Amino acid sequence: xxxxxxxxxxxxxxxxxxxxxxxxxxxxxxxxxxxxxxxxxxxxxxxxxxxxxxxxxxxxxxxxxxxxxxxxxxxxxxxxxxxxxxxxxxxxxxxxxxxxxxxxxxxxxxxxx
Amino acid sequence: xxxxxxxxxxxxxxxxxxxxxxxxxxxxxxxxxxxxxxxxxxxxxxxxxxxxxxxxxxxxxxxxxxxxxxxxxxxxxxxxxxxxxxxxxxxxxxxxxxxxxxxxxxxxxxxx
Numbered sequence: 001x002x003x004x005x006x007x008x009x010x011x012x013x014x015x016x017x018x019x020x021x022x023x024x025x026x027x028x029x030x031x032x033x034x035x036x037x038x039x040x041x042x043x044x045x046x047x048x049x050x051x052x053x054x055x056x057x058x059x060x061x062x063x064x065x066x067x068x069x070x071x072x073x074x075x076x077x078x079x080x081x082x083x084x085x086x087x088x089x090x091x092x093x094x095x096x097x098x099x100x101x102x103x104x105x106x107x108x109x110x111x112x113x
Numbered sequence: 114x115x116x117x118x119x120x121x122x123x124x125x126x127x128x129x130x131x132x133x134x135x136x137x138x139x140x141x142x143x144x145x146x147x148x149x150x151x152x153x154x155x156x157x158x159x160x161x162x163x164x165x166x167x168x169x170x171x172x173x174x175x176x177x178x179x180x181x182x183x184x185x186x187x188x189x190x191x192x193x194x195x196x197x198x199x200x201x202x203x204x205x206x207x208x209x210x211x212x213x214x215x216x217x218x219x220x221x222x223x224x225x
Contacts, residue, residue: 035213043201045157045216091157097212098145098162099170105156 002027004094004104012110013082021077021107023092029053034068034075035093035101045091051075082111115140119204119217126224132177132191134220136204139185144206146187147214148179151201163187199224 003026013019025034036048049059051068059066063080075094079086089108095101116139126132138144148160159172161179169179176195180188187204204217 037214037216043203043219043221045203045205045214047213047215050213098207098209098214099147099159099172101159101214103157 002029002095002102004092004102006092006104006107008107009105010108010110012112015084015111015113016081018078018080019082019109019111021079021090021092021109023075023077023104025073025075025092025094025102027073027094029096032094032096033101035091036066036075036077037091037093039089039091039106041088048077079109082109084111084113087111115206115215117204117206117215117217119202119220121220122218124220124222126194126222128196128224129193132189132194132198132222134189134202134204134222136187136189136217137185138206141185141206141208143184144208145212146181147205147207148187148189149203149205149216151203151219153200157203161189194224196224198222
């Protein structure tokens, strides 16, 4: 089955704390992508990252980092030194792109000042 | 640069009334277009996608329909809304089938 599980429904942290959003996926595809999107209160989903399944290198972009572990089918997202502007719903997704993208249910992150 | 527009942003409709949500993409040709629905507290559900004018694929059978009358225009419709149609509707596009999705700002529909 193709499925993405984001077990954390809501997370609340205080500003400057580090926070990790978990993502576990199931796929039948041998080659696939993994994605993270951010949905701020305005509603529009914003693309954050796409990783190819054969590239297990971790990635860092500013305060954001992603840990891809193919052995455990996980693609976790860490925000370092969180800020209030990071408050949003974050969606993990997997698939081969386009209409073959399967989204998780999302994790709502609250960052309190 | 490419932009995607969706309207209306907010809509309150009575049960049984018709619906029309419109989405247009600028700055690209022959995009793949998508309609997603996000129910409260839920993930994203793909409703329809289109790889070209007049070509519509439906992922979930329901009382909604989609049309693509022009290359960069995608319309979501219903003849008679149900309470369960309430939700946040997102239009998206991608350059090719296997690509990153770019989303519009969404349309929030409340059916009373």
